[in-house]
Amino acid sequence: MFSRSKYLVSRVLPLKNAFKLEYQNEARVLYRIATVRHRSTSPLNTIIMFVPQQEAWIVERMGKFHRILEPGLNLLWPIVDKIKYVQSLKEIAIDVPKQSAITSDNVTLSIDGVLYLRIIDPYLASYGVEDPEFAITQLAQTTMRSELGRISLDKVFRERESLNVSIVHSINKASEAWGITCLRYEIRDIKLPNRVHEAMQMQVEAERKKRAAILESEGVRAADINVAEGKRQARILGSEAEKQEQINKASGEAQAMLAVAEARARGLKLVAGALSLPESNNAASLMVAEQYVSAFNKLARTNNTLILPANAGDVSNLVAQAMSIYSTVTAHNKQVPHGEPIIPEIMSEDPMYKLSLNEKSTTFAGQPVPIEDESLAEYYSDDEERQKALQAQKEKKQQIALEKET
Secondary structure, eight states: OOOOOEEEEEESSOGGGGGSGGGGGGOSOOEEEEEEOOOOOOOOOOSEEEEOTTEEEEEEETTEEEEEEOSEEEEOOTTTEEEEEEEEOSOEEEEEEEEEEEOTTSOEEEEEEEEEEEESOHHHHHHSOSOHHHHHHHHHHHHHHHHHTTSOHHHHHHTHHHHHHHHHHHHHHHHGGGTEEEEEEEEEEEEOOHHHHHHHHHHHHHHHHHHHHHHHHHHHHHHHHHHHHHHHHHHHHHHHHHHHHHHHHHHHHHHHHHHHHHHHHHHHHHHHHHHTSTTHHHHHHHHHHHHHHHHHHTGGGSOOOOOOOTTTTOHHHHHHHHHHHHHHHHHHHTTSOTTOOOOOHHHHHOHHHHHHTTSOOEEETTEEEOOOOSGGGGGOOHHHHHHHHHHHHHHHHHHHHHHHHO
């Protein structure tokens, strides 16, 4: 039934036209190759028959099926035996012509394919169907059309392999009675209408633009996250640096305060040692006078309202009071253990003592006494200062007693 193919070659262009100028751009001569299957003539009965490999010969005796000749040597009766059909048992490829099909979403496609089949039963292939090739081709076309009608256009491209398998399965169900099995079916070309093709191109472009936009937005998002994370880390590091700076600053201030306190303590010790000398009275008087003059000069520089004693202009009286306080403190220092500060009651109530606390000063008997000018030391002697101090002390005590009585 199926035999070898004969190739008919016909020239499309004459060879003499191939060398003309208008045909030089084509660079070759076009040929058309057409494959034509034909039914081979049955071999004549020569009594001794040699059957080729992968072929099956159907023998009829007096018009009725007799037997199938196997490959190799076979003997037949003359006249009564006749070779009716010759079947090839090789795998055969058949082109399925292009046809139109409508998908489930109403898109018309133009599709063709290639069908691969093999004869497994020569008897059924000879007597089950008149033309097996035509029958299997028509069956493949109808099956392909019905399978495409069940799926959408998108699935035709995505599920091409499953579509081929379903077509093969459907063909084998129908061709079982013909003694033919379909090995595989391959969709070769799918042609879409121009409008559908343009719409698909637009869809592809839109999808690509969408992906590009998504990727761009993800990139911007990642960049913003990185910038925010960088700012966060910068703020954390800045706060830690500020914290460490404050700690270092506080530590430095504490060390500076300790250094100032130690220096002041050493200065107080030196002043205390100097005041313990016999000649320290003159120096103490000079210091008190300088403190008073300096404080009096600064009263007019600020807009402060101060309450001063009546004898604020008498420098000698104030110096005498200060020396009296100094003598009292010196006398008590000899009785009180070392390290305990002594502030007499008369000294704590003295306005000059309170005024002297507001100025930068050194230490006089444990209390601040400014030193600014040495020119006042020559106006006072030791006896005069002592007498004035005693007189001021008596007056102060009397004044305090009167205040208590009233």
